Amino acid sequence: MSEAWILFLGTAAGTPSKKRGLPSILLQYRGKYILLDIGEGSQRSLIKNGIGVNRIDHILISHLHGDHIFGLPGIIQTMSMEGRERKLSIISPEGIEKILNAASQITSYQLEFPIEIIKPEGEISLEQYISVYPFKTCHTNIESFGYIIKAFGTGKEKKERFSLAYTGDTAPCEELIEKIKGADVLIHDSTFDSSMVEKAIAFGHSTSSIAAKVAKMAGVKSLILFHISNRYNDKSEMILDNALKIFKNTFLAEDGMKFYI
Ligand SMILES: [Zn+2]
Ligand SMILES: [Zn+2]
Known part of the structure; x- marks a missing residue:
């Protein structure tokens, strides 16, 4: 197992297609598994990629739009049915607890393991060698966050091994640039191509440019360009080409793509 990699479980925006599932990204570092968002279908995508759902220790939610969270009640039920006892931590804007409580009451399943809900603020130490720094993004009127995940080495001086920045859904905003400065990998909202810049901003999203x-x-x-509208399913090179003109080291996320850090 390589020390660190990112696996794209779903890379679509809003609605799924044959080619792309709803947003979800898996980060693995030193045998710890962290999900960034959990769109519907994420657990199937994990299984298809040979990763059992109970390997997940932490889930980071960017915002509560359905395309980013509808996979959560499902994965929790599977974790329970597989006999999980270990705690699951979820970093999320306010409201996720209500959704989980309603799902478990109405569908009447018993939660068999503890869930810790953490507010996205300050520095959050997830594991001995992994810390998370949430920051606000500029999406719609819904509260939305991005996350910087910093991974550290095992030495005494706790040297930073890499940092990963994930924007979730966002229109361009200055504060964000400050927060993500110098990250090794940036996964950014790229819903539209450059000809649709006005629409992108009006909907709280970004173009690949x-x-x-x-x-x-x-x-x-x-x-890494992420959250791709279905309108580009047959022409996603267009999204990539727009971005490559401005920033050379750009990749287009595809479902099942693994990126080694
Ligand atoms: Zn979205
Ligand atoms: Zn959204």
Whole structure:
């Protein structure tokens, strides 16, 4: 097992397609598994990629739009049915507890393990070698967050091994650039192509060119375009080409794509 990798479980925006599932990203570092968002179908995608759902220790939710969270009640039920006893931690904007309580009451399943819900603020130490720093993003009127995940080495001095920045859904916003400065990998909202910049901003999203400009301004090492509208299913190179003109080290996320850090 490589020390660190990212696996894209779902890379679509809003609605799924044959090609792309709803947003969810898995980060593995030193045998710890962290999910970034959990769209509907994420647990199936984990299983298809040979990863049991009970390997997940932490789930980071960017915001409570359905495309980013409808996989959560399902995965929790599977974890319970598989006899999980270990705690699951969820970092999420306010409201997730209500959704989980309603799902378990109405569908009458018994939660067999503890869930800790953590507010996205300050520095959150997830594991001995992994810390998370949430930051606000500029999406719609819903509260939305991005996350910087920092992974550290095992030495006494706790040297930073890499940092990963995930924006969730966002329109361009200055505060965000400050927060993600110098990240090794940036996973950025890239819902539309550059000809649709007005629509993107009106809906609280970004184009791939915006994502590339942000990557350049923030001085990140690699950019991965994520949250791709279904309208580009047959022409997703267009999204990538727009960004490559501005930022060379850009990749387009595809379902099942693994990125080694
Ligand atoms: Zn979304
Ligand atoms: Zn959204």
